[in-house]
Amino acid sequence: MTYRIAILGASGYTGAELVRLIATHPQMRITALSADRKAGMTMAEVFPFLRHLDLPRLVKIDEIDFSQVDLCFCALPHATTQEVIARLPKDLKIVDLSADFRLRDPAEYEKWYGQPHTAVELQKEAVYGLTEFYRDDIRKGRLIAGTGCNAATGQFALRPLIAAGVIDLDDILIDLKAGVSGAGRSLKENLLHAELSGGTHTYSAGGKHRHLGEFDQEFSKVAGRPVRVQFTPHLLPMNRGILATVYVKGDAKIVHQTLEKAYENEPFLRVLPFGGLPSTRDIAGSNFCHIGVIGDRIAGRAMVVAVLDNLTKGSSGQAIQNANLVLGIEETTGLMLAPMFP
Amino acid sequence: MTYRIAILGASGYTGAELVRLIATHPQMRITALSADRKAGMTMAEVFPFLRHLDLPRLVKIDEIDFSQVDLCFCALPHATTQEVIARLPKDLKIVDLSADFRLRDPAEYEKWYGQPHTAVELQKEAVYGLTEFYRDDIRKGRLIAGTGCNAATGQFALRPLIAAGVIDLDDILIDLKAGVSGAGRSLKENLLHAELSGGTHTYSAGGKHRHLGEFDQEFSKVAGRPVRVQFTPHLLPMNRGILATVYVKGDAKIVHQTLEKAYENEPFLRVLPFGGLPSTRDIAGSNFCHIGVIGDRIAGRAMVVAVLDNLTKGSSGQAIQNANLVLGIEETTGLMLAPMFP
Amino acid sequence: MTYRIAILGASGYTGAELVRLIATHPQMRITALSADRKAGMTMAEVFPFLRHLDLPRLVKIDEIDFSQVDLCFCALPHATTQEVIARLPKDLKIVDLSADFRLRDPAEYEKWYGQPHTAVELQKEAVYGLTEFYRDDIRKGRLIAGTGCNAATGQFALRPLIAAGVIDLDDILIDLKAGVSGAGRSLKENLLHAELSGGTHTYSAGGKHRHLGEFDQEFSKVAGRPVRVQFTPHLLPMNRGILATVYVKGDAKIVHQTLEKAYENEPFLRVLPFGGLPSTRDIAGSNFCHIGVIGDRIAGRAMVVAVLDNLTKGSSGQAIQNANLVLGIEETTGLMLAPMFP
Amino acid sequence: MTYRIAILGASGYTGAELVRLIATHPQMRITALSADRKAGMTMAEVFPFLRHLDLPRLVKIDEIDFSQVDLCFCALPHATTQEVIARLPKDLKIVDLSADFRLRDPAEYEKWYGQPHTAVELQKEAVYGLTEFYRDDIRKGRLIAGTGCNAATGQFALRPLIAAGVIDLDDILIDLKAGVSGAGRSLKENLLHAELSGGTHTYSAGGKHRHLGEFDQEFSKVAGRPVRVQFTPHLLPMNRGILATVYVKGDAKIVHQTLEKAYENEPFLRVLPFGGLPSTRDIAGSNFCHIGVIGDRIAGRAMVVAVLDNLTKGSSGQAIQNANLVLGIEETTGLMLAPMFP
Incomplete structure (x- = not known):
């Protein structure tokens, strides 16, 4: 069976990645694409790399007939998202990529x-979309909140x-290196090629990055007591990829x-042999996550x-993984593309 | 039906791209991989981005039982290639990616x-592998020479x-911009990130680039008389992509x-509306070729x-396109992957 | 003697490069910096790489006392420039970096x-600032128009x-490859790192680029008859540098x-031995221009x-070279910095 | 006065950076350049970006008359260095850039x-070349070991x-991000543009990086008791720059x-206002070090x-800073070049 898919917010990077x-994907067909300011344009005009596809023209959200949609991906900015989703049919299956739920x-x-x-009210219904840890809830869910x-x-x-319980919960430090597409298609001076390429800097340092909210919520839930990690992201001159040390x-x-034990049956999570450490180059464009562990000279x-x-x-691969579960499709469908190297 | 595939020279970039x-690809299964100096290693050791795949270990060519192979891709250096292919079974279907044939x-x-x-002798048997122009010969061919x-x-x-006959045959100029993966996995100072990134230069300029041999052969054949073009390649700080002006x-x-007329039914060749010009970013990682035309202010x-x-x-996408034809599979099978952007 | 320098439009790349x-520079001291929207900020806030310098705060143009300025660099957008310069004192020495004159x-x-x-009226007074060819006029000039x-x-x-007269004037073709800083600090999607890096495309193709106006004017003047060249610029994923083929x-x-003969005494123009061709990497950050010549296989x-x-x-190095002449300083003063590699 | 300078190992990146x-530099003149395998070549052949300079031809070390040299920079690999320096005149002033001393x-x-x-024996004589902390020893030193x-x-x-004594000595963690020129002009697959650009990975992780030897020695000396830090370097797709978090x-x-107090009079070390954090882009090509401090949400x-x-x-800027001291020149001479941005 082929499911009819709508994508709201198709003119950003995560929207384009969904497309x-x-x-x-053998069981999904895009039947509606929205982009507020770019309504009326073709997807090929907004993203010429999708030129070869036969896609519906971009429209405003209100123009979409959601009764003809089996599942809707929502790739809109936060705050806007909650307003939009509140107006959508209450039985529409939704996989949201924003931070709102x-x-x-x-x-x-x-x-x-x-x-x-x-x-x-909608928040109560939402399922946190970290697939590997919320599979059963996602299968039964209607509104999935991508992480x-x-x-x-x-x-x-x-x-x-x-x-x-194998690590000290009070001394966890995440030093993260992120590619620039995570910042979206934002017109900011520091995202220009002339300013970003060839260098690196921290951002949202000092415990200010919003994803700390998710870390706090999830790690505390898992631990059964409050857990607060340190987390410093750095922006790197690369387009895709995150490396978390x-x-x-x-x-x-x-x-x-x-x-190794936790992920032994996971199709997308790969734990390397002890002492081996991964590179972002080896997962670019794919739904895989590679994980390595090494000890320090300090015992x-x-x-x-x-x-x-x-x-x-x-984001978008995870969203499709979740959509597969919501639709009752085999979880890995359409997601086994190999990474692109070089 | 699934065909058993061997790849000779799997430790280079075109070999890895084939994998x-x-x-x-729904109808191909890799059953043998060779790499002379890296025989004995796993593909995951040589190319960790392929870690998720269940692949045969790298062996020397002589260790392969070609009676169990339906089609063999040959991704070896030129000169070596002709020696290797001369020793392979005479009825083995071969798609060669080198310059030798x-x-x-x-x-x-x-x-x-x-x-x-x-x-x-083998040269006589070889079919020039520019799929869109040699389709029928390729379907009937045994040894296909990738361009x-x-x-x-x-x-x-x-x-x-x-x-x-719509252009002057005596005044054709190709100024070409090429990404660095075209140079292969060669250890040369000018291919180091420190030396290549952030700048550009010409190479093999002045009518010395070997691909001129192909231009001469093919354009003269098409024209029915000698055609000699000017051709200057430039090396650009990008990994994939060629732009020919x-x-x-x-x-x-x-x-x-x-x-537009020539390519109206071609699945991989896309002619843009008049005046529109393409970008290499829009075909990265895909089998598509985008073509644009514009006039100059000089009539x-x-x-x-x-x-x-x-x-x-x-190279490797073309090779699979040719292999599909040789094996009697639908030509676009496994090749409709969308480009990766950004 | 140390000359007092003002820079109008100091918040753009050419302004920063002047600083x-x-x-x-041993004989110039910056005494005024303007930036309309960023007036009130320090230069270190706008360009932290200049943090170590003791510079005047950014002001609006009207706040500058030009009687205390020996020479004014104008690094403003075109159109704005002519309005601003028209209001400046009529005896103020000006080196303009815009297209207006x-x-x-x-x-x-x-x-x-x-x-x-x-x-x-001002246009009549302006001297075209291609130093090597207008040296005497520049020395005597008051308003120099950078190229x-x-x-x-x-x-x-x-x-x-x-x-x-050693080439055919009716068949000149300039295929140019340009780094992205030439586009200035403009907030455009195609200048974002995520969109520009890793690929290339043409821009202003087909005889539409504004610099054709300069080519037409200057080449026709030199030839003594109209000369119209073909000129296609390409945008490359690099920050600095132009390579013109x-x-x-x-x-x-x-x-x-x-x-070789024309440039034998030029301090900044270097003609390579016959057959040698230059790389943009070898002039980055410097005032040098490297030139190579090669023949084609076609006689x-x-x-x-x-x-x-x-x-x-x-732009900015040329501007200082011109300012040196205008001020009667030795032409190469402050400009002999070696390129930066890698 | 102008000092006569020799550079041993001039064909690597640190050698070229010295040049x-x-x-x-107004008080140094290069009178000898060595490069073992490239002896006989001109510097312009090895590094065309230095084409405009009038430099001595590359020779073997034995061909240099050290009696005509006031100071010798040694930019050779470790191990080789100790052998070479052991054979140099015992009164020759040497600034070494290797790890050997x-x-x-x-x-x-x-x-x-x-x-x-x-x-x-030579090791006993060597002064550790971290200028800001060993100034007096360096002034009196003959053999300076660059850090x-x-x-x-x-x-x-x-x-x-x-x-x-304002931090816990038993819990110091250095997560470092380094550009690729630090790896030198080494021909390794993972330093190729095709493999390094667009991604990141750790190297020498787990307490194995050799610079830990320096950290241990120096931090323990300063603390007056053993100090062992954690240190993880990451290789980034950028040519120059280190960011240590x-x-x-x-x-x-x-x-x-x-x-702030420690560095208030330092010409090259700049402490940002509290909460401000630096970028590698702002020091590229310069001798400056920018330092920022921020608190975490965890008290x-x-x-x-x-x-x-x-x-x-x-390396090379530090070496010249040290050489200035050794020669009795003002410490910042030749080193006040502004960074290059973009």
Whole structure:
């Protein structure tokens, strides 16, 4: 069976990545694409790399007949998202890529996003979309809240360790390196090629990055008590990819075994042999996450390094993985594309 | 039906690209991989981005049982290739990616490659692998000679124009911009990131690039008389992609119509509306070739710009397209992957 | 003696490059910096790479006391420039980096820039700032019009050849590759790192680029009859540098000798031995222009390749070279910085 | 007075960077350049970006008349260096850029570099070349051992904090991001543009990087007791620059004040206002080091971020700074070049 798919917010990078992946998905067909300011344009005009596809023209959201849609991806900015979804049919299956339904506690949402949540009822219904840890809920869910891309990377490195109690919960440090597509198609001076290429800097440092809200919520839930990590993202001169260097206190071998066991049956999470560490180059454009563990020369300290593609496993690939579950399709369908190297 | 595939020379970029594409090809299964110096290693050790695949270990060519192989891709260096292929079973279907069987005239081979051809008999059997123009021969062929990546780009821009007689044959100029993966995994100072990034230079300028041999052969054949083009490649700080800026003397509108008509039914060749010009970013990682035409302010002069991915449409994607034909599979099978952007 | 320098438009790349170069210029001291929207900020806030310098705060132009200024660099957008300069003191020495005073014929200005020139009287006074060819006029000049960066590159390759009559004036083709800083600090999607890196495309193709106005004016003047060249710029994923591949019809050796002789005493123009071709990497950040010549396999055709840094020799370095002349300082003062490699 | 300078190992990146900087140094003149395998070539052949300079031809070390040399920079690989320096005149002033004389304890040298030190007597004479902390010794020294580039970055962030006792000495973590020129002109697959660009990975992780030897030696010396830090370098797709993210336990404001006070009179070290964090883009090509401090949301934790250019302040700029002291020249001479941006 082929499902009819709508994508709201198709003119951004995650929207385009959804189209790229669905282009070869055997059971999804795009029947509606929205883009507010670019309504009326063809997708080929907005993203010429999709020129070969036969796609519907971009429209405004109100022009879409959702009764003809089996599942709707929502790739809109936060805040806008909650307003839009509140107006959509209440039985429409939705996979959201924004931050609006990730935080269960409205107070946390307001704290990290600077404004009150206006769709608190919907929030109660939302399922946190970290597929590997919420599979059953996602299968039964109607509104899936895709995770932050950094939040996903850190959680893949840490959740099994926190759950197993093999690391010190009070001294976890995530030093993260992120490619620029995570910032979206934003017109900012520091995202210009002339200013970004050839250098690096931190951003949202000092415990200010919004994905900390997700870390707090999820790690505390797993641990059964409050967990607060340190988290510093850096912007790198690369388009795709996140590498999270996670410093923990615990036995490196046990850390490795714990991750290996946790992910042994996961199709997209690959734990490297002990001591091997991954590169973002090896997952570009794919839905895979590679994870490595190494010990330090100082006994009792270990490092977990996790890499994934922020646009794929970190957002649009994850979204399709979740949509597959929601639609009852085999989870990996359309997502086994190999990474692109070089 | 699933065909058993061998790849000789799997430790180079075109070999790895073949594996990447076959990974999601529904009718091909890799059963043998060779790499001379890296025999004994796993593909994941040589190319960790292929870590998720279940692949045979790398072996030496002599260890392969070719009776269990339906088709063999040969991604070896030139000169070595002719020796290797001469020793393979005479009925084995082969798609070669090297330069060894592209030039029909052994004297031309010697002129451009600096040594006599040692498998002249095999050369007679070889079919030039520019799929769109040699489809019928390829379907019937046993040994297909993949084209040069630059040679493919220039021919897509020019063949229909030469055939139709709509441009001056004595004043054709191809100024080409190429990404660095075309140089292969060669350890040369000027290919280091520190030396290549952030700048550009010409190479093999002044009529010395070997792909001129292919241009001469093919354009003269199409024209029915000798055609000699000017051709200057430039190396750009990008990994994939070729952009050929082709300057011709002729009517721009007629040039555009001629190309549009020639390629109207081609699945991989896309002619843009008149005046639109393509970008290499829009074909990265895909088997598509985008072509644009514009006129100059000087009457009677036109410019054709063609882009393709040197590793895909320029070599490994083309090779699979040819292999599909040789095996009797639908030509586009496994090749409809969308480009990756950004 | 140390001269007091004002820079109008200091918040753009050419403004910043002026500051970078003047930082180690022994006879210039910056006493005023303007930036309209960023007035009130420090230069370190706008350009942290200049943090170590003791610079005046950014102000609006009207706040500058020009009686205390010996020379004013004007790095403002075109159109704005002519209005601003018209209001400046009539005896103030000005080196302009915009396009406003490059074209002597107001009709040509209107044709290429889409609006009538509003300071035609000033235009009469302006000296075209291609230093090597207008030295005497510049020394005596008050208002110097810096050239376009592409226009400079093409002229260095061609002026001596046109003057000497050694090439066919009706068949000159400039295929130019430009780094992105030439587009300025403009917030455009296609200048974002995510969209520009890793690929290339043409822009202003088909005889539409504004620097053609300069080529037409200067080449026709040198030739004593109308000369119209073909000119196609390409945007490359690099920050600095222009490489112009210039195709001419003429004897390659004579072309080389003509350039070698023309530039034998030039401090910044370096002609390579015959057959050697330059790289943009070798002039980055410097005021040098490297030029190479090679013949084609087709007799009577030659290629001249010229490289320079668009921000230095192509604009701000050229501007300082001109300012040195205007102020009576030795021409190379402050400009002998070696390129930066890698 | 102008000093006669020899550079041994002029064909590598640090050798070339020495030449670049000395090109505009008013009191140094290069009179000898060595390069073993490239002896006989001109510097312009090896590094065309130095084409405009009038430099001596490359020779073998034995061909240099050291009686005509006032100071010798040694930019050779480790191990080779100790052999070469042992054979040089015993009164020759030497600034070494290798690792051979950095570690005072020969056992430590053997531990980190895998072989016994063969010039132990010379080691006793060597002065550790971190200029800002060894100024007086360097002024009186004959053989100065330049620091590792990563080691310099970490020390600039940490030495004053360790000396002042304002941070926990048992929980210091340096997550470092390095550009590729630090790896030298080595022909390795992972340094190719095709493999390095667009991604990142760790290297020498887990307490294996050799610069830990310097950290151990220096931090323990400053603290008066053993100090062992965690240190993980990452390779980034950029040519120049190091960013060290240093995680410490201590009061952020006191950390900031300590650094600000320590460096208030330093010409090259710039501490940003509290909460401001630096970018590698702002020091490229210069001898400056920018340092920022921020607190974490978790009380009692702070982050120090230091950036410098590995080829300049991290090696060749530092070397010239040291040479200035050795020669009795003003310390900043020739080193005030502004960074290059973009």
